Amino acid sequence: MDRRSAIKAVTAVAGVIASFSLFKSLYNNRLMGGGHVVELSDFQTLIGDIAETIIPKTDSPGANDAGVANCVVKLIGDCESREAQQSFINWLKRVERDSEKKYGQSFSSCNYPQRVTILIRYEHNDEQNSLFRKIRLRVLGMDGMELMKKYTIISYCTSMEGATQALAYDYVPGVYQPCLAMGAGQKCWATN
Incomplete structure (x- = not known):
């Protein structure tokens, strides 16, 4: 050359x-x-319903029982850039549009299997370790579903209900033990 x-x-x-x-x-x-600035708190009900779809109530409390929606709104509002917040709001609007288009009703009015079907569309399981995903994360940042899952899990695991009822929680930790044997059916530890 x-x-x-x-x-x-x-x-x-x-x-x-x-x-x-x-x-x-x-x-x-x-x-x-x-134009009109849309706040995340305007979507708090939708965020709560999406979080409840991600972590439903079973024998342990669900996301709504743990008050995840308030925490997700606060975390995204305080920890993400304005562009990421706007991208997340646009994703929430897309979820509502998809729900209206597919089932003729809002996401909150859909039953659990319908909600799961809508959210599966936004999964990127086929590109978990691909070069395309790395480039997309670098250029565009996390998409709405990834942000929602990330902050839902953080909010749930740090809530009182999540830490004490869904996870094993030791109120007064003893000595540090780097490796513990877990019994059959034992919950993960809430504290490390």
Whole structure:
């Protein structure tokens, strides 16, 4: 390869990267600019219903019993960028649209199997360790379903109900034991 073609290739790659950065900046400005600002708290009921679909009530408390919706709204509102929050809100709107389109009713009005069917659409199991997933996470960040699962699990496992009733909880931990044998049917430990 001669110097001229190397310079052209480097310039082309730099141009593509600069164009993508400009596009992303303009897109984010369009998301943030003007109009009515939608707050996450407007979707608290939907977030609670999605969380209850992810962690339903069985012999242990469900996500709604643990008050997960309040915590998810607080965590996403405080810990995620404005762009990620807007992307999450757009995902919630898509879930509602999909529910209306497929079943003719809101997500909250659907029964459990219908809710599961709607949410399975947003799973990315086929790309768990793929290069495409790594690029998507790097460029676009986590999608709505990944954020929802992440913060639902954090909220549930750190709640009083989740830690004490769904997980094994030791109120006064003793000495550190790095490896413990677990009995048949024993719950995971809430504290490490």
